Amino acid sequence: MFKFLLRRSVGAFVILILISAFTFAMFFAIPQDPALLACGKNCTPQNLAIIHENLGLDKPITAQYWEFMKGVVAGRDFAVGHCDAPCFGVSFNNDQMVWDTIIDRLPLTVSLTVGGLVLFLTLGLGAGMIAARNKGTMIDKTFSSASLVLSSMQIYFLGPIVLGALVYSTGWLSAPKYVPITENPAAWFVGLLIPWFVMSLIFTANYTRMSRSTLIEQMQEDHVRTAKAKGMSERYVFFRYAWRGSLTPIVTILGIDLGALLGGAIVTELTFSLAGVGRLAVDSVLYKDLPLTMGVMLVSAAFILLCNLVVDAVYGFIDPRVRLS
Amino acid sequence: MNPTRSRTLRGALVALAAGSLVLTGCSSGSSGGNKSEESAKDKEAAKAQSAAVEYGDAAASKGPAKAVEGAKEGGTIRVYQEDDFSHLDPGQIYVSDAGQLAGLIHRGLTTYTQAEDGSLTVVGDLATDSGKQSDGGKTWTYTLKDGITDEEGDPITSKDVRHTIERLYAKHITDGPTYIQQWLSGGPGYREALPDGPYEGKHLPDSVLETPDEKTIVFHFETAQPDLPQALAMPGYSVVPEEDDTKAKYDQKPVALGPYKIAEFKPGKSMKLVKNTEWNAETDPARHQYVDGWNITFNHSRADQSERILADRGESANAIQMSGSVDSSKIKQVIEEADDRTIKGYQPYVWQLNMNMDRLKDKKIRDAITYALPNAQILRPDGGSYAGEPAGGLLAPTLPGYEEGYDPYGKLDKPNGDIEKAKQLLKEAGKEGMKLTYAYANVPHRAEQAVIIENALEKAGFDVQKKDIDQATWYEQVGKVKNGLDIYMTGWGQDWPSASTVIPPVYDGDQIADGASNYSHINDKHVNDEIDRISKIQDPEEATKEWVELHKYIVEKVNPAAPLYFTKQLQIYGSNVGGARYSTVKSYIDLTQLYLKK
Numbered sequence: 001m002f003k004f005l006l007r008r009s010v011g012a013f014v015i016l017i018l019i020s021a022f023t024f025a026m027f028f029a030i031p032q033d034p035a036l037l038a039c040g041k042n043c044t045p046q047n048l049a050i051i052h053e054n055l056g057l058d059k060p061i062t063a064q065y066w067e068f069m070k071g072v073v074a075g076r077d078f079a080v081g082h083c084d085a086p087c088f089g090v091s092f093n094n095d096q097m098v099w100d101t102i103i104d105r106l107p108l109t110v111s112l113t114v115g116g117l118v119l120f121l122t123l124g125l126g127a128g129m130i131a132a133r134n135k136g137t138m139i140d141k142t143f144s145s146a147s148l149v150l151s152s153m154q155i156y157f158l159g160p161i162v163l164g165a166l167v168y169s170t171g172w173l174s175a176p177k178y179v180p181i182t183e184n185p186a187a188w189f190v191g192l193l194i195p196w197f198v199m200s201l202i203f204t205a206n207y208t209r210m211s212r213s214t215l216i217e218q219m220q221e222d223h224v225r226t227a228k229a230k231g232m233s234e235r236y237v238f239f240r241y242a243w244r245g246s247l248t249p250i251v252t253i254l255g256i257d258l259g260a261l262l263g264g265a266i267v268t269e270l271t272f273s274l275a276g277v278g279r280l281a282v283d284s285v286l287y288k289d290l291p292l293t294m295g296v297m298l299v300s301a302a303f304i305l306l307c308n309l310v311v312d313a314v315y316g317f318i319d320p321r322v323r324l325s
Numbered sequence: 326m327n328p329t330r331s332r333t334l335r336g337a338l339v340a341l342a343a344g345s346l347v348l349t350g351c352s353s354g355s356s357g358g359n360k361s362e363e364s365a366k367d368k369e370a371a372k373a374q375s376a377a378v379e380y381g382d383a384a385a386s387k388g389p390a391k392a393v394e395g396a397k398e399g400g401t402i403r404v405y406q407e408d409d410f411s412h413l414d415p416g417q418i419y420v421s422d423a424g425q426l427a428g429l430i431h432r433g434l435t436t437y438t439q440a441e442d443g444s445l446t447v448v449g450d451l452a453t454d455s456g457k458q459s460d461g462g463k464t465w466t467y468t469l470k471d472g473i474t475d476e477e478g479d480p481i482t483s484k485d486v487r488h489t490i491e492r493l494y495a496k497h498i499t500d501g502p503t504y505i506q507q508w509l510s511g512g513p514g515y516r517e518a519l520p521d522g523p524y525e526g527k528h529l530p531d532s533v534l535e536t537p538d539e540k541t542i543v544f545h546f547e548t549a550q551p552d553l554p555q556a557l558a559m560p561g562y563s564v565v566p567e568e569d570d571t572k573a574k575y576d577q578k579p580v581a582l583g584p585y586k587i588a589e590f591k592p593g594k595s596m597k598l599v600k601n602t603e604w605n606a607e608t609d610p611a612r613h614q615y616v617d618g619w620n621i622t623f624n625h626s627r628a629d630q631s632e633r634i635l636a637d638r639g640e641s642a643n644a645i646q647m648s649g650s651v652d653s654s655k656i657k658q659v660i661e662e663a664d665d666r667t668i669k670g671y672q673p674y675v676w677q678l679n680m681n682m683d684r685l686k687d688k689k690i691r692d693a694i695t696y697a698l699p700n701a702q703i704l705r706p707d708g709g710s711y712a713g714e715p716a717g718g719l720l721a722p723t724l725p726g727y728e729e730g731y732d733p734y735g736k737l738d739k740p741n742g743d744i745e746k747a748k749q750l751l752k753e754a755g756k757e758g759m760k761l762t763y764a765y766a767n768v769p770h771r772a773e774q775a776v777i778i779e780n781a782l783e784k785a786g787f788d789v790q791k792k793d794i795d796q797a798t799w800y801e802q803v804g805k806v807k808n809g810l811d812i813y814m815t816g817w818g819q820d821w822p823s824a825s826t827v828i829p830p831v832y833d834g835d836q837i838a839d840g841a842s843n844y845s846h847i848n849d850k851h852v853n854d855e856i857d858r859i860s861k862i863q864d865p866e867e868a869t870k871e872w873v874e875l876h877k878y879i880v881e882k883v884n885p886a887a888p889l890y891f892t893k894q895l896q897i898y899g900s901n902v903g904g905a906r907y908s909t910v911k912s913y914i915d916l917t918q919l920y921l922k923k
Contacts (some may be wrong), residue, residue, distance in 0.1 A: 032798055033798070033801065035800065036800075036801055038499055038500055039499060039500070039666045043800070043804070043840045044513055044838070044839075044840050044841070045839060045840060046513070046514070046516075047499055047840075048840070049492045050499055050516075053495065053496070054496065075421075079497060079571050079572065079573040080574045080577065094576075094592050094593065095410060095573065095574075095576055095577060096577070096593075101592065101593065104591065104594070105594075115326075164632075165631070167638075168632055168633070168635070168636040168638070169636075171636070171638040171639070174639060175633055175641075216551065262724075269624075270626075273624050273625045273626065273629045274624065275593055275623065275624045279593075279624055280593070283593070307577050308700065
């Protein structure tokens, strides 16, 4: 197990290096000058040259990349102060330390992810189980149809409708707002209720369909039939054998979804005017903010790699047939 | 100021990303309300906006500001903003969002007071008056008021004012206005006069900037600068106390001199302002401190801002749009349901179709293009009648000297263009079927405008070759002298209410250079000479008359750019917000007057 984790960690590290180099190269492949955004009204070539110098864009790309990577490991000094490792540099856009900005935005993204996860796993897996246990009945058809409809919805479509109905027209709920859980748990819960609800509706549908189909498949497996033949109760067989067997593909998808959500629920954050890592990712690209782009990309990639690593490790516990080597 | 230049671009970009820039949703004819009545009101307001700015004396510069009728103290105003403020360091502030905030936290030597009818007076803010000129306008003297301190209670002296000006020469200041630096130190190369700013112990010589005592500041210019009081009123020239200056870091944590100070700032997320207890109302002729604070959050798209404030529920009843406008998809609903909670007025921007005079040398061709353009149709993708109106000339309704109805090319009489006249002119020029390279920015509303312009010009007999250019590099591309383009749209607005901030930068032949703003490359001797002459006129009213005459010459005799449309502002505020009025100098809601009703 340890060797497995060590090997995968080294692999993840190499992937992160490659992603950083690729992102850096891609940034400069775009024929746009980030210095223009900081150049005043009469943007003279002299002024532009000063901004290039201030942002460090006057150096060769390889030197810039080396400086960046050095900062990640050992920290760097900037005009606005020292940046401790892991230093992703200073934002071109607002002169803030990128790492601090990401850390500042992360609690919202984690809150969105965790809250949404609890909701869509509970609803999605629950509905999937009920549908699978009642295969072919009206209940199954209802759940299956509902999941089909919901999975074809988009957050940017459903979000404004829910906001209009529950917030702007009736005032039943307050507009989405992030309050740290440490500050006011009740306000945290209420403020994120609508985003969680909308996000979970979309994700629930996928998990309902996924868990239903895998459970039905598992129910037809030999070992399940054997267990039933041994006289075990329907409920015991369902949870002890069929349910456990159906978890592997669900965990796989969950790992991918979790990594993506932690890397920034972009559409959810934009739809509900929330400032998390997802919005940061969008801003970094729109404002041609190289340090921020690098920071967000690497953090997002790290989450995806970490989640995949955890999923691989969990496989061994779910299914003893899987040996981590 | 150029509306899409610099970090104002950020708002547009985010709106695009969020898919909220649905400008086509508000075509002319789709909005509610009585348009002709609205238009008449706008024009009435514009008359005040275009009145010549007066220079106030010591009496006009005394505080406190005239009380707002019915104003109450207390409460927190909620602000929904699309983007974080581009800058907090006043030296870096040029654009509207930070300029609005600056009105609450920063103060400079001069500022504007606005009368009931919207007319403006430049008065002393930190200074005792709007300035005393001598030596034919080449020397300006300012005296600081008593009792001015920063948020820490430290007194402001003339050294702080000198430091404020000198730090603008340093390399970390790249985004703010450069008028005064250029006037003091010989034009665009001003930085050479003090390359490191004041930070290495060097200063501008007394022959340029003098501080004979703790209260007095004297500016010495090589040529007369009659607009200095207005330039000094720009947020970019607000005072930065020498002791508090942290150079580049100042942009994150500035020190307040205004009625409010920053209590908490989470970049990209939120900002909280609280009362600056060191601010002395007796010294301030323009601002109030009615509310206890301001709670600003970012990342609200225009649609979101509009929807929340329109709903008027909970904290939204106390909310305003600070530098955002009603989303075009919500204009109809806002006008129908909450017209009494809106702020309306002309913005200082004029959109024009530049005609590259290096390539289009025959005036008949330029006239043909101008006649052919359907201004009313071109305006529609940019928001329709509540977002602007067709322009007949190149001076905005907000500029002193603006003449309502001025329309030498019949753009108001024939807002859908005069194709027959265009055809005739093109025939006379012997250029039927002439190829025109037309560049446009690759954003949805510009692309829609491109189709309208292409159709009109094709009908007139041109062969239009469209070329889309990335919005982010638009001004860089069209700002090149050898841009390889024939026609392209740009917008320009005044930096203060004077044509001196419009005609010289946009139509002076000396301004033809890469990155400069003479986009049509007009280089007419009469225009150049007149700009030099009028710039030296001391009396603002006389100067205004001369600028207006020169404007007519430019439009009628040279025609370097076809006027397209003026832009308008439409903002909404919550029902519990009192004192709301349109700031004619900022073209947004006037933050200095606001209070909460309960």
